[in-house]
Amino acid sequence: MSVITYRQALRDTLRAEMVRDENVLVMGEEIGVFEGSYKITEGLLKEFGPRRVKDTPIAEEGFVGAAIGAAMLGLRPVVELMTINFSLIAIDQIINHAAKIYGMFGGQTSVPMVIRTPGGGGQQLGATHSQNIELFYSFIPGLKVLAPSTPAEASSMLRAAIRDDDPVLFLENLGLYNTKGEVPEDYAQPENDDVATIGRAAVTREGSDITLIGYSRMAMVATQVAEKLAQEDISVEVVDLRSLRPLDRQTFVDSVKKTGAAVICEDDWLTYGIGAEIAASIQEGAFDYLDAPVRRVAMAEVPMPYAKPLETAALPSVESISTAIKETLSAVGKRVG
Amino acid sequence: MADTTAKPKGAAARSSGTRRRGRKNTSPGLGDEKPEELLDYYRRMLFIRRFEERTAQAYTQARIGGYCHLNLGEEATVVGLLDALRPDDYLFTNYRDHGYAIEKGMDPKKVMAELYGRADGVSKGWGGSMHMYDTATRMLGGYGIVGGQLPLATGAALAISYRGGDEVVVCQMGDGTTNIGAWHESLNIAKLWNLPIVFVVINNFTGMGTTVEMSSAEPELYKRGSAFRIEGVRVDGRDVLAVRDTTAELVERARKEQTPFLLEAWSYRQKGHSVVDPAKYRTEEQWEQARADENDPITLFEAKLAEAGVLTDELREEIAASVKAEVAEAADFAENSPHPDVSTLFDYTYATPVPNESRRMPADPVFAE
Numbered sequence: 001m002s003v004i005t006y007r008q009a010l011r012d013t014l015r016a017e018m019v020r021d022e023n024v025l026v027m028g029e030e031i032g033v034f035e036g037s038y039k040i041t042e043g044l045l046k047e048f049g050p051r052r053v054k055d056t057p058i059a060e061e062g063f064v065g066a067a068i069g070a071a072m073l074g075l076r077p078v079v080e081l082m083t084i085n086f087s088l089i090a091i092d093q094i095i096n097h098a099a100k101i102y103g104m105f106g107g108q109t110s111v112p113m114v115i116r117t118p119g120g121g122g123q124q125l126g127a128t129h130s131q132n133i134e135l136f137y138s139f140i141p142g143l144k145v146l147a148p149s150t151p152a153e154a155s156s157m158l159r160a161a162i163r164d165d166d167p168v169l170f171l172e173n174l175g176l177y178n179t180k181g182e183v184p185e186d187y188a189q190p191e192n193d194d195v196a197t198i199g200r201a202a203v204t205r206e207g208s209d210i211t212l213i214g215y216s217r218m219a220m221v222a223t224q225v226a227e228k229l230a231q232e233d234i235s236v237e238v239v240d241l242r243s244l245r246p247l248d249r250q251t252f253v254d255s256v257k258k259t260g261a262a263v264i265c266e267d268d269w270l271t272y273g274i275g276a277e278i279a280a281s282i283q284e285g286a287f288d289y290l291d292a293p294v295r296r297v298a299m300a301e302v303p304m305p306y307a308k309p310l311e312t313a314a315l316p317s318v319e320s321i322s323t324a325i326k327e328t329l330s331a332v333g334k335r336v337g
Numbered sequence: 338m339a340d341t342t343a344k345p346k347g348a349a350a351r352s353s354g355t356r357r358r359g360r361k362n363t364s365p366g367l368g369d370e371k372p373e374e375l376l377d378y379y380r381r382m383l384f385i386r387r388f389e390e391r392t393a394q395a396y397t398q399a400r401i402g403g404y405c406h407l408n409l410g411e412e413a414t415v416v417g418l419l420d421a422l423r424p425d426d427y428l429f430t431n432y433r434d435h436g437y438a439i440e441k442g443m444d445p446k447k448v449m450a451e452l453y454g455r456a457d458g459v460s461k462g463w464g465g466s467m468h469m470y471d472t473a474t475r476m477l478g479g480y481g482i483v484g485g486q487l488p489l490a491t492g493a494a495l496a497i498s499y500r501g502g503d504e505v506v507v508c509q510m511g512d513g514t515t516n517i518g519a520w521h522e523s524l525n526i527a528k529l530w531n532l533p534i535v536f537v538v539i540n541n542f543t544g545m546g547t548t549v550e551m552s553s554a555e556p557e558l559y560k561r562g563s564a565f566r567i568e569g570v571r572v573d574g575r576d577v578l579a580v581r582d583t584t585a586e587l588v589e590r591a592r593k594e595q596t597p598f599l600l601e602a603w604s605y606r607q608k609g610h611s612v613v614d615p616a617k618y619r620t621e622e623q624w625e626q627a628r629a630d631e632n633d634p635i636t637l638f639e640a641k642l643a644e645a646g647v648l649t650d651e652l653r654e655e656i657a658a659s660v661k662a663e664v665a666e667a668a669d670f671a672e673n674s675p676h677p678d679v680s681t682l683f684d685y686t687y688a689t690p691v692p693n694e695s696r697r698m699p700a701d702p703v704f705a706e
Contacts, residue, residue: 025499051499054530056526057522057525057526057529059522059525059526061488061518061519061522062488062491062518062519062522062523062525062526063488063522063526064488065485065487065488065489065491065492065519065523066488066489066491066492066495066523066526067492068488068489068492069429069488069489069490069491069492069493069494069495069496070492070493070495070496070499071492072477072489072492072493072496073492073493073496073497074496075495075496075499077492092482092485092519093485093488093489093519096481096482096485097480097482097485097489101478102685102686102687102688103463103685103686104460104463104464104468104470105460105463105464105468105470105478106458106459106460106461106462106463106464106470106685107461107463107684107685107688108460108470108471108472109470109472109477110688110689112688141686141695142686142687144687144691164689165687165688165689166687166688166689197691197692198689198691199691199692199693199694200692200693243693246691246692246693246694246695247693247695248692248693249693249703249704250693250704253704281703284702284703284704285703285704
């Protein structure tokens with residue numbers, strides 16, 4: 001095992017997949033000469049040349065659509081959208097076309113492409129650059145939406161996304177790029193076949209008092225919460241969703257059946273958010289096992305402010321999630337440390 | 338004498354446009370065309386006309402659902418355009434796609450079955466009128482969102498270029514498309530990356546009910562490529578030979594020079610935007626124009642062929658009868674094709690199957706005991 005950053009895991013895995021498969025090309029704004037706004041594509045232009053590393057104009061609908069068309073002819077484009085906020089410009093191509101082409105043509109052609117895109121608040125980027133709008137894509141049958149939280153997940157899930165025959169939205173939270181974690185020694189080898197199964201959640205920490213469910217950056221925060229509460233003798237089981245579509249309900253429902261309580265933490269807005277779907281699924285799958293209502297900790301429902309104290313207050317934190325867990329447990333008379 | 342019993346041959350049986358380069362067969366003359374070839378064009382245009390009329394009829398009988406956009410009045414453009422392509426060239430169209438699908442070589446029976454939403458339809462009943470698709474003949478789809486096909490077609494041309502192939506992509510659209518963002522983005526990218534693609538605008542002067550003048554600051558649509566240094570050409574879409582020759586030249590140049598082109602073809606949409614549109618927005622003058630004999634590509638061609646002695650009354654009746662029979666055969670095929678089995682409802686969501694994919698029917702519990 002070696003310890004690397006989330007950014008490094010993405011960069012090395014992307015390169016390895018390009019070495020492995022001639023059909024893999026990368027496209028996007030500033031990914032070549034500039035080497036990527038977040039440096040995920042650093043070095044790729046020098047190594048693979050402009051045929052396989054294509055700088056695009058600032059025209060998201062045009063180049064995302066072009067990637068879809070290229071995928072229909074068997075290429076495997078990996079598109080970088082500089083931020084998920086810009087995906088809104090391309091949303092017609094993603095939802096009306098990438099997601100539908102396999103179905104509306106009766107399975108005659110598929111769209112084997114990946115859209116990698118970072119998002120999330122906490123960087124003082126203001127209202128239009130701090131959003132987590134993965135809900136839009138997670139709502140759509142035909143798309144696959146992945147949200148890895150650790151370097152090891154990022155590597156095996158990116159490999160899975162590139163080798164998958166369907167369009168995959170690959171979400172990277174800005175707050176994760178510099179986080180570190182263990183990866184297998186051969187994570188960057190082109191012959192590495194450690195491919196994650198798309199559509200599986202993971203219990204990343206076992207516990208007995210309550211289930212805490214998160215994804216992407218919030219899965220990482222959830223682990224911090226669990227570690228903190230462990231010192232107060234509260235045993236938190238953490239579920240990392242990893243895949244928002246398909247959604248692995250069974251894993252978190254089984255966890256809730258074991259613990260009897262659940263808190264969901266999410267980096268998106270509360271109303272209609274991912275957490276609403278999780279909570280509804282728990283109700284449908286584990287109602288009889290619940291000792292308390294399911295709680296959701298989500299972003300404040302405001303356009304994200306720029307000022308640091310306001311932005312910090314708008315985001316879920318270790319403290320706010322811990323409070324929600326304690327309140328849930330005390331409501332049913334469980335010990336709260 | 339021409340073999341008038343032959344079915345529409347489909348792209349595979351057609352000759353390459355290359356052969357015709359440089360020949361002058363523009364309207365109004367017929368040039369040195371072989372009679373069999375002229376009759377074949379006539380037959381193919383008539384086939385689309387009768388097929389579409391049958392489609393409209395089936396629609397009003399509620400045998401066909403959804404929307405239904407017809408090629409009536411645009412048959413010369415459809416036939417001329419597709420005749421200029423090689424079988425291995427690719428085609429993307431908008432939702433007005435039945436005629437194009439048939440001319441690209443798709444089986445009319447399966448096209449009709451798709452309109453009926455039956456299991457033998459080209460897309461197994463999943464697409465309907467707006468989404469004809471066939472990998473084998475490289476008809477890469479009719480698309481329902483105005484201009485949605487432009488970025489896709491550009492990407493297909495990118496894939497050709499990436500692999501060093503010599504196929505060309507033809508991307509058909511209506512006049513209304515030239516005002517959306519994807520038009521500008523796609524033309525820009527196509528020129529920037531030197532992609533072998535011909536963007537074809539079917540200018541029938543009306544985007545649904547809005548005229549070109551009302552919607553386009555530059556209504557001379559072929560000129561709009563100039564912003565991207567893309568050469569634009571206008572052709573009379575009523576003239577099948579002119580469309581064929583102009584398209585052939587642009588397609589071959591796109592192939593050789595690896596660069597995009599823009600073709601604008603005029604034509605007159607004889608009906609409303611779709612089968613259910615009575616086109617009340619049209620003035621009396623506009624209706625006269627749309628219905629005028631000189632604007633009907635089939636009437637026009639028929640007169641020319643008759644004048645040249647290529648088409649006798651007897652031959653015309655023979656062709657009409659065989660076309661009628663074949664359209665009836667397509668409709669019968671569609672009528673008798675089974676409805677898709679409901680058990681296949683979840684078969685086409687993902688190409689790579691995944692665990693935990695939702696396969697719920699309405700009212701099913703998420704977690705069954």
